[in-house]
Amino acid sequence: MHFVDAKGILSAHNGMNLYRGCTHGCIYCDSRSKCYGFTHDFEDIEVKQNAPELLEKALRSKRKRCMIGTGAMCDPYMHCEETLKLTRRCLEIIDRYGYGVAIQTKSNRILRDLDLLKSIHEQAKCVVQMTLTTYDEELCKILEPNVCTTKERVKTLQIFHENGIPTVVWLSPILPFINDTRENIEGILDYCNQVKVYGIICFGMGVTLREGDREYFYAALDRNFPGLKEKYREKYGYSYQLNSDRHTELMGILEDKCRKNGIVCDINECFQYLHELPEKYEQMTLF
Numbered sequence: 001m002h003f004v005d006a007k008g009i010l011s012a013h014n015g016m017n018l019y020r021g022c023t024h025g026c027i028y029c030d031s032r033s034k035c036y037g038f039t040h041d042f043e044d045i046e047v048k049q050n051a052p053e054l055l056e057k058a059l060r061s062k063r064k065r066c067m068i069g070t071g072a073m074c075d076p077y078m079h080c081e082e083t084l085k086l087t088r089r090c091l092e093i094i095d096r097y098g099y100g101v102a103i104q105t106k107s108n109r110i111l112r113d114l115d116l117l118k119s120i121h122e123q124a125k126c127v128v129q130m131t132l133t134t135y136d137e138e139l140c141k142i143l144e145p146n147v148c149t150t151k152e153r154v155k156t157l158q159i160f161h162e163n164g165i166p167t168v169v170w171l172s173p174i175l176p177f178i179n180d181t182r183e184n185i186e187g188i189l190d191y192c193n194q195v196k197v198y199g200i201i202c203f204g205m206g207v208t209l210r211e212g213d214r215e216y217f218y219a220a221l222d223r224n225f226p227g228l229k230e231k232y233r234e235k236y237g238y239s240y241q242l243n244s245d246r247h248t249e250l251m252g253i254l255e256d257k258c259r260k261n262g263i264v265c266d267i268n269e270c271f272q273y274l275h276e277l278p279e280k281y282e283q284m285t286l287f
Contacts, residue, residue, distance in 0.1 A: 001045045003081055013275075015069040016055065017276050018086045020046035023079045024106060025146040027220035028173050031073055034212035041231065045080050049079035052089045059097040066095055067125065071104030079146075081109060091116045100125035102274040104170070108148045114163065123163050125278055127198070129171040130161050134179050135187030141225050143179070150191070152197035157195040158255040164200045166269060173207035173253070177228060178236075180205055180244035189257045199264035199273060205250040213240075 009016050021042045022031065030041050040046060048054075055079045059068075070076050076087040091113055094101050101120055103110070108126065110117075120126045130153050134140040140149045148156075157167045169192050174180050185205075192200060209217060222231040244250065258265040264273070 001047060001273050002040070003047045003049045005050045006048040006054060008058075009048065009051050010058045012042070013069070016051070016090070017070065017071055017073045018048055018051045018076060018090060019074045019078065019080070020048075022074055023146055024075060024144060025078055026106075026144045027224075028143070028175065028207055028209075029211070030208060030210065030213050032213045032216050032238075035210060037103045043116035045078070047053055047084060048082070050087075051086060052093060055090050056093050056097075059099060061094065061118070064098075065124065065277055067100040067102050067103045067127075067277055069104075069221060069274065071129065071285050075107060075147075077102060077105045077107035077109035087266045088113055088116065091120070095123075099255050100127075100204050100277050102127045102129065102279050104129035104131070105142065106131045106153065108145045108152050111156055111159060114159070117160075117165060118163055126275055127166050128157070129168045129170060129201075129274075130157055131172065131176075132188050132191065133171070133173065135184045136179075139179065143175070150188075154195055157191075157197065161179065161196050165209055167195070168199045168201060168274065169197050171202040174244060174250070175207050176244045177231060178225065180246050180250065182246075182250070186248055187248050187256070189254065189261075192263060193257070193261040197263060199270040200254070200258060201264065201267055201270050202251075202266065204243060206241060207246040208240055208274055209236075209242060210240060 007190065019045060020038070021040070023045065070087070080089050084130055091101065095116055101117070117126045117128065132141055132153060133148055134150055137149050137151060160167050169190060217234070218229045219233065232242070255265060264270055
């Protein structure tokens with residue numbers, strides 16, 4: 001872990017990444033890709049120590065309240081957050097200035113900040129996003145070894161639902177020959193219905209691999225699924241998009257179950273929901 005002073009914290013679309021790198025060890029992580037220009041080991045977390053000051057300055061100068069997003073490139077609740085509490089400090093600022101937040105994680109550490117997220121939702125809007133990839137708990141421990149399992153994430157989603165905070169699930173990635181099964185997809189979808197998620201974001205049944213990410217993934221296949229790397233290379237070569245042979249079947253299951261259970265699975269509709277601040281809050285700011 002090392003500390004830096006960032007030049008800015010909010011992107012043009014109001015997203016923020018407080019850290020660079022991750023310690024969750026997911027075998028498929030796209031953020032490892034060389035195109036992101038890491039100059040340090042991925043597990044050597046870069047901490048943007050001045051993020052709270054930059055965020056407060058940015059929010060203070062904005063003319064219109066909006067949703068602030070975090071968790072797209074790095075998980076805001078990895079191990080170092082337990083002691084650094086950088087995410088919590090930024091949530092306190094978002095809460096104080098009356099902004100909304102759309103926060104994405106794989107970790108049940110987010111429950112530590114339930115009080116703040118409830119406060120944000122009461123005056124603006126909060127959406128909690130959780131990645132679910134694997135119904136089988138033992139397989140989950142292989143694919144995502146250093147973070148809580150799927151069942152623990154589902155319990156977390158349930159707690160947020162009970163507290164009136166809407167949730168969205170990212171069903172991604174689905175790895176060919178590993179978790180691209182009907183049983184896996186149906187199991188995850190049953191979980192989503194059980195905890196009443198608002199929506200599910202799925203870009204297709206497959207995975208993307210770039211330089212850097214691909215090598216890490218293939219090394220993990222050698223450790224955990226002997227012989228599978230050769231099967232991947234024979235079928236996909238150096239393709240970026242690796243679609244499952246069962247893509248059409250599994251997407252049909254997703255769409256059918258979402259329609260029956262009233263879960264939004266249109267990607268554009270989900271993203272619109274994540275980015276829009278409710279009108280009632282905008283009206284309140286007029287008085």
